[in-house]
Every structure is written in C-alpha cells, then in structure tokens.
Amino acid sequence: MAAVEGRTDGLRTPAWAAAADADAGNLPVVMRILRDFVLPRRWLVARSIGAMAFVAATTGALPFLMQTAADRIFVGHDVALLYTLPVAVVVVMAVRSLAEYYGRMAEARISGEIVAELRQRLFARLASADLGFLQGAHSAQFVSVFASDTLIVNNAAGQTVTGLAKNGLQAAALVFGMLWLDWVLGLLVVAFLPVSIYLMGRQRKKLRSSVHRALSGSGDLSSFVSQMLTGIRVVKAYGQEEAEAARAGAVIERTRRANLATARTRGLTGPFVEGLSGVGFAAAIFYGGWRGVHGTLTLGEFMGFMAAAMLIYQPLKAVAGLQNVLAEGVIAARRVFAILDEPVRVVDRPGAPALSLAGGAIRFDDVSFAYEPGQPVIDRFTLDVPAGAKVALVGPSGAGKSTILNLVLRFYDPSSGRVLVDGRDISTASLASVRAASALLTQDPVLFDDTIAANIAYGSPGATDAEIEAAARAADAHDFVVGLPDGYATRVGEAGGILSGGQKQRVAFARAMLRGAPILLLDEPTSALDANSEAKVQTALETLFQGRTVLMIAHRLSTVKRADMIVVMDRGRLVEKGTHDELVAAGGLYAHLHRTQLAGSGEAAAEPAP
Known part of the structure; x- marks a missing residue:
C-alpha cells in the first residue's frame, strides 16, 4: 500500500463557484445589479446624485472665482469685491459641504440597504435550497460568500453609481470650465486621458484572475478554520496542530499573493492618470505661459485655468478607478448570483393541498433514487409500514438507510416510484405539511445556541411555557433542566456544548414530543451514548414511541428489539424482513450482521446461535 503523507492543502471547488468563475461578460451582471438593487432605490439615488450635482457645480465655479480674484482684485484693485468675494466663497463652500454630507449619507444608506437585501436573499435561498446542493x-x-462577496457587490453598486455621479459630474464641470476659459489649454490637459483609460482597460483581465483567486482562497481559508475548530479534539489527540497550521498557511499564502496581485493591478490606476495627465498639464503650462508672455492671456484666466486643471485630477482618477471596483464587484456578483439562481428541484406543485393525515401509514412503492445519474442508491424498494408500527432499518454502511428517511421527509424526490403517507403521494402534497407530519431524531442531536425552552419549542411556534415543560417532563428532561443556572432560560451554547450527550438527546426528544407529529424518524439516537446515558433516555424513547409510526435506523440490538418488523437493506434493496428471531434463524445477511456487529458486546451472548 502506498504511504500516505497527509491531507492535501487544496479543497474541491464547488460546482456553483466553478460556474461563477466562467467569464460570461460583465454587462448582464451589471444590468442585473442595477435592475434588482439600484433601480428600486432610484429616488434615493436621485437625491444622492442631485446633491453630488450641486457639489460638482460649485467645484466647477471655483476656477471662475480664482479668475475674478486675480483680475479684479490683484490686477484691477477692486476694493469692494475684496470684501464681498470672500463672503460669497464662505457661503458657497458651506452649502457645498452640506450637500456633500447629504450625498454621502444617501450613499451610505443605499449601500447598507443593498448589502442587507443581498444577505437576506442569500440566507433565504440557502435555507430553502435542496439538501444535495448544500452538501x-x-x-x-x-x-464566505455571505460575509465577503456580498460586501464587494455592495461596494461596487454603491461606489459605481454614486461615485460616477459625484466624480463624473465634477470632472465634467471642471472640463467645461477649462474649455470655457480657453479651449486649447483645456484640450491639452484632457487629451491624454483616453490613452490612460485604454491602458487600464488592458489590466482588467489580470484583475479578474487575481480577484478569482483571492475570493476562492478566502472560501478555502474559511473551510480550513471551520474544519479545524470542529475537529479540534482529533487534531490535538493526533498531534496535528503544526500540520494543520502548515496546510492553512499554504492557503493563506496563495490568498496573500492573489490579494497583492489585485492591489498591484488596482494601484496602477493612479500612476496611469497622474503620469499622462502630467504631460498634458506641463504642455498647458508651457502654452499658457507663452501666451501670457505675448499678452494674449490674462493672469486671472491663467490662474483660473490652472485651478481647474489641479482640481480635475482627483475626480478623473476616481472615475478611472471605478472600472476596477466594478470588475471586482462583477466577479463577486457572479458567485452570489450562482447561489441565488440555483434551481430548487424539490418544490410544491401548483396548488398542492396539505397532506391529510390519519394514522401515519407509510408506503414505498417501487422507489428508486440516485444522487448521481447512473449510480442508484435506492433500487426498486417496496415496503409497507402500517400506522403505529415500529420498523427498524438495518444493513451495512451505504445500504441506503438514511436516504429512506430523507425520502419520507421529502428532502429528495424519488427518481421513480412513489412515497405515500396514508395513501397519498407526498410529492403531490405541500412540502410544509409533509415535513410537519414527521419528527426527526439523529445520532448527534442538533441544538441551537439559544435557550433550552427555545430549542424545545423549535418547530412548534406559539408553544406555551406549560406545553414546553410538559414535553420536557415526558422526555425525562425536566429534572436536569431546572438544575441548570437559569432553568429553561439557560443558553445551551454552540451545538449544545454545556450539556452532556444524554441531556442533549433528551432535549431533542422533548422537541419531537412537543411537535406531536404522527411519524417518528430515528437515525439511531442512542448509538453515540454510553450505557448509563442510554439507560436514562430509554424511558423517554418509549414514551415518544407511543401512538406514532416509527421508522428507525438501527445499529444496536437494543434498538432492533423494539421493532415490530426489521427490514434488512443492502445496496439500496430490501433483501430481508421479519422479526429478530425469524431473521436470525434464516441465517441470511441479518444473521451475519448480528454475529459480526454484536460480537463481544455482551448482547450477542444472550441471543441463540443462528
């Protein structure tokens, strides 16, 4: 066998991320951002642009004020204007400052609303996504997409719209002023700008590649941190702290290089504009000075023109840099939209009625299912589970037992065949009613970082304190809950970290009891417990079974013995069914599993030899 040196530092790129990386053109993405997020806020955008237009107009007036001051005060010695012009400048600048503040606040509100809506849509989409897509x-x-990419899209939307309005209008006003003062001098200053914009456009491909790598690296790093924290006990137990740090370090280094490449490409904007504008600026000084020497240009005209030329640099640089912001936003938007646009395959049919429940009988009618085409996980599976019956699913790993539970919950729809509850094909009923018909208990109970009461009431909105307590008592959880520092108001921490395994499971039992669903689906909820903890939840489990149809995945003989019928699965097919004694006596797959899985446990010894 080949030696295994350790885990690689790369992670599989999700299909949606790979699709988002494909270059499908920027215009459709930009138009979608404008249509979905900017246009609904058009009046707020209009107010922001109006404020920026006022700022631009006052900026464009500054060169004329400089010309007036030079020609009429310094040259013409106009004493009256000496007193009135400064007052006018103060008033104009004060109003300009207020308009700029208003525009910035409108921009902040637009940005805040866009990122909030993006995240709300993304969260809702993830919550409703098919299980296969999420896995x-x-x-x-x-x-990473939720926290990072949405901010990049928000910055692109906000800065592109308001930034283009503010800096574009300012640049236009100053260009108009320069051309008004002297069109030849004005052309000398702006003649080189198209060249700089063209050269920056050639950098977009490099920018796109580096941003792709940076965003992918950010997602990979988030995955590494999540995996390390989730498996920290194993990491420490096997002394892999340095190895995990080294693997994360490789991703951090790749991300750093990608971010540096992005910054390098983005940083070229300033030098391009500054260098080429400087050439035009120098030509304007020479030409203006030559005309001044020959008496065809006044000092005021020259000073006004130079004021406009110096003021125009910053807005032109900002406008030129917006293409970088937009390029980054388009890349991030593709990743966000790839998730938002992923079709939901398990959906309600038009006008689907609620599932009418009687006793909770389940029928699998020639059901087949495959996660990937050509690789069936369930193959022509037929089974009747009478209402109120307790049926155990057993079989080797990969036999399809968990998939059977997923099909009852309609996490997936069968590739062929039907799943019926009380005679009704669940694919024709509303999803909400199908899932309300069942309660799910897993090996590792899922608790949220909230109070005990909130975790018990999860899925049962409107439950009263009395009902929550009654469910906890029925699940044999009340006594330990009231012993916690804040009783039912105690927060359980991340993944129920303050509770033991048995306590977490009993809280999950109480949740299922409060839900009151007629069908109970169990993925061996006691298999992760030690003997003492398991004994404490047995009574609660028996109470939970009463009056319900139970379909349970069994790994322990103690669970199997509770079943009215045992169904043995192998490679997605039903191969045996019957009682424990019948199947042991038959000497088939169940008898083999019984011997091999229970050997030495103390349970097998109590059973007759097959």
Whole structure:
C-alpha cells in the first residue's frame, strides 16, 4: 500500500463557484445589479446624485472665482469685491459641504440597504435550497460568500453609481470650465486621458484572475478554520496542530499573493492618470505661459485655468478607478448570483393541498433514487409500514438507510416510484405539511445556541411555557433542566456544548414530543451514548414511541428489539424482513450482521446461535 503523507492543502471547488468563475461578460451582471438593487432605490439615488450635482457645480465655479480674484482684485484693485468675494466663497463652500454630507449619507444608506437585501436573499435561498446542493460544498464556502462577496457587490453598486455621479459630474464641470476659459489649454490637459483609460482597460483581465483567486482562497481559508475548530479534539489527540497550521498557511499564502496581485493591478490606476495627465498639464503650462508672455492671456484666466486643471485630477482618477471596483464587484456578483439562481428541484406543485393525515401509514412503492445519474442508491424498494408500527432499518454502511428517511421527509424526490403517507403521494402534497407530519431524531442531536425552552419549542411556534415543560417532563428532561443556572432560560451554547450527550438527546426528544407529529424518524439516537446515558433516555424513547409510526435506523440490538418488523437493506434493496428471531434463524445477511456487529458486546451472548 502506498504511504500516505497527509491531507492535501487544496479543497474541491464547488460546482456553483466553478460556474461563477466562467467569464460570461460583465454587462448582464451589471444590468442585473442595477435592475434588482439600484433601480428600486432610484429616488434615493436621485437625491444622492442631485446633491453630488450641486457639489460638482460649485467645484466647477471655483476656477471662475480664482479668475475674478486675480483680475479684479490683484490686477484691477477692486476694493469692494475684496470684501464681498470672500463672503460669497464662505457661503458657497458651506452649502457645498452640506450637500456633500447629504450625498454621502444617501450613499451610505443605499449601500447598507443593498448589502442587507443581498444577505437576506442569500440566507433565504440557502435555507430553502435542496439538501444535495448544500452538501456539494463545505458550509464555510457559503459563509464566505455571505460575509465577503456580498460586501464587494455592495461596494461596487454603491461606489459605481454614486461615485460616477459625484466624480463624473465634477470632472465634467471642471472640463467645461477649462474649455470655457480657453479651449486649447483645456484640450491639452484632457487629451491624454483616453490613452490612460485604454491602458487600464488592458489590466482588467489580470484583475479578474487575481480577484478569482483571492475570493476562492478566502472560501478555502474559511473551510480550513471551520474544519479545524470542529475537529479540534482529533487534531490535538493526533498531534496535528503544526500540520494543520502548515496546510492553512499554504492557503493563506496563495490568498496573500492573489490579494497583492489585485492591489498591484488596482494601484496602477493612479500612476496611469497622474503620469499622462502630467504631460498634458506641463504642455498647458508651457502654452499658457507663452501666451501670457505675448499678452494674449490674462493672469486671472491663467490662474483660473490652472485651478481647474489641479482640481480635475482627483475626480478623473476616481472615475478611472471605478472600472476596477466594478470588475471586482462583477466577479463577486457572479458567485452570489450562482447561489441565488440555483434551481430548487424539490418544490410544491401548483396548488398542492396539505397532506391529510390519519394514522401515519407509510408506503414505498417501487422507489428508486440516485444522487448521481447512473449510480442508484435506492433500487426498486417496496415496503409497507402500517400506522403505529415500529420498523427498524438495518444493513451495512451505504445500504441506503438514511436516504429512506430523507425520502419520507421529502428532502429528495424519488427518481421513480412513489412515497405515500396514508395513501397519498407526498410529492403531490405541500412540502410544509409533509415535513410537519414527521419528527426527526439523529445520532448527534442538533441544538441551537439559544435557550433550552427555545430549542424545545423549535418547530412548534406559539408553544406555551406549560406545553414546553410538559414535553420536557415526558422526555425525562425536566429534572436536569431546572438544575441548570437559569432553568429553561439557560443558553445551551454552540451545538449544545454545556450539556452532556444524554441531556442533549433528551432535549431533542422533548422537541419531537412537543411537535406531536404522527411519524417518528430515528437515525439511531442512542448509538453515540454510553450505557448509563442510554439507560436514562430509554424511558423517554418509549414514551415518544407511543401512538406514532416509527421508522428507525438501527445499529444496536437494543434498538432492533423494539421493532415490530426489521427490514434488512443492502445496496439500496430490501433483501430481508421479519422479526429478530425469524431473521436470525434464516441465517441470511441479518444473521451475519448480528454475529459480526454484536460480537463481544455482551448482547450477542444472550441471543441463540443462528
């Protein structure tokens, strides 16, 4: 066997991220951002642009004020203007400052609303996404898009619209002023700008590549951190702290290089504009000075022109740099939209009615299912589970047991065949009613970082304190809950960290009891517990079984014995069914599993030999 040196430092790129990386053109993405996020805020955008237009107009007036001051005060010695002009400048600049503040606040509001709406849409889309789509990538990849990419899209939308308005209008006003004062001098200053914009446009391909790498690296790093924190006990137990740090370091270094390349490409904007504008600026000084020497240009005209030329540099530089902001935003938007546009395959049919429940009988009618085409996980599976029956699913790993539970919950729809509850094909009923018909308990109970009461009431909105307590008592959880520092108001921490395994499971039992669903789906909820903890939840589990149809994945003999019927699965097919004694006596797959999985546990010894 070949030696294994350790885990690689690369992570599989999710399908949606790979699709988003494809270069499909910027215009459709830009138009979608404008249509979906900017246009609905058009009046706020208009107010912001109006404020920026006033700022631009006052900026464009400054060169004329300089010309007036030079010609009429310094040259013409106009004493009256000496007193009135400064007052006019103060008033204009004060109003300009207020308009700029208003415009910035409008821009901040637009940006805040856009990022909030993006995140709201993204969160809702992830919450409603198909299970297969969510399992196709590490959860941290989605978190990275949610936290980072949405901000980049927001910056692009906000800065492009308001930045283009502010700096574009200022530049236009100053160009108009220069051309008004002297069109030849004005052309000398702006003649080189198209060249700089063209050269920067050639940098966009490099920028796109580096931003792709930076965003992917950010997602990979989030995945590494999440994996390390989740598996920290294993990392420490096997002494892999340095190895994990080295693997993360490789991703951090790749991301650093990508960010540096992005910054380098973005940083070329200033030098391009500054260098080429400087050439035009120098030509304007020479030409203006030559005309001044020959008496065809006044000092005021020259000073006004030079004031406009110096003021125009910053807005032109900002406008030129907007293409970088826009390019980054388009790349991030593709990743966000790739998630938002992922089709939901498990959906309600038009006008689907609620599922009518009687006793909770389940039928699998010739069901087949495959996660990937040509690789069936469930193959022509047929089974009747009578209402109120307790059926155990057993079989080797990969037999399809968990998929059966997923099909009952309609996390997936069968590739062929039907799943029926009380005689009704669940694909024809509303999703909400199908899932309300079942309560799910897993090996690792899922608790949220909230109070005990909130975790018990999860999925049962409007539950009263009395109902929550009654469910906890039925699940044998009340006594330990009231012993916690804040009783039912105690926060359980991340993943229920302050509770033991048995306590977490009993809180999950109480949640299922409060839900009151007629169908109970169990993925061996006691398999991760030690013998003492398991014994404490047995009574609660028996109470939970009462009056419900139970479909349970069994790994322990103690669970199997509770079943009215045992269904043995292998490679997605039903291969045996019957009671424990019948199947042991038959000497088939179940008997083999019984011997191999229970050997030495103390449970097998109590059973007759097959």
